[in-house]
Amino acid sequence: MIEDRFNFRIWDAEYKQMRYFNLYDLVFCIDAEQPTLYHHELSRSIEREDKIMQCTGLTDTNGDLIYEGDILKINLDSNPEDEFTFHVVEWKNEFPLFGISPPIEDEHNSLYYATTYVTNYVCGNIYENPELLGSKELTTKQHN
Numbered sequence: 181m182i183e184d185r186f187n188f189r190i191w192d193a194e195y196k197q198m199r200y201f202n203l204y205d206l207v208f209c210i211d212a213e214q215p216t217l218y219h220h221e222l223s224r225s226i227e228r229e230d231k232i233m234q235c236t237g238l239t240d241t242n243g244d245l246i247y248e249g250d251i252l253k254i255n256l257d258s259n260p261e262d263e264f265t266f267h268v269v270e271w272k273n274e275f276p277l278f279g280i281s282p283p284i285e286d287e288h289n290s291l292y293y294a295t296t297y298v299t300n301y302v303c304g305n306i307y308e309n310p311e312l313l314g315s316k317e318l319t320t321k322q323h324n
Contacts, residue, residue, distance in 0.1 A: 184237045189247055191307040193229035198308060231307065236269065236278045238295045240302045246291065247305070251312045252280060255299040267294065268306060268313075 186203040216225045226232065233248035240246055250269045267280035269291055283289035284298065294300050304312045 184235050184245055187235035189233050190226065191231040236291055238291060240300050242301060244302050246302055249305045249307065250302045251304045251306065251309060252294060253301045253303040254284065254294060266312060
């Protein structure tokens, strides 16, 4: 749904945990030195090491919201039930849209395609589950 697009999460680099919030939980402050973004749960400014990720507004096969940085486990309808590939959800500036990397069958990189035409599950994200980045058939650029 469109209101889900205003949901975000932040990887708190200091405490190594994910925090979920919506757009209205942030405070933007402008002072003499530099603009600063604050989040009330962090009780501090959001630092460069912290990673903010937007909700795509789309859901996986189980109905779970999909965020930027999620790792999707995808089963193509043509594959046997136990054959999955792993893909990272990311923003594609060149289109612009949320996409997946690597593309499905080397051509479909749209997250919309992945959530509409194939079975998919959020199985983790690149910050809490980096070990999944080495999973079968996941060959993606370095995420940091």
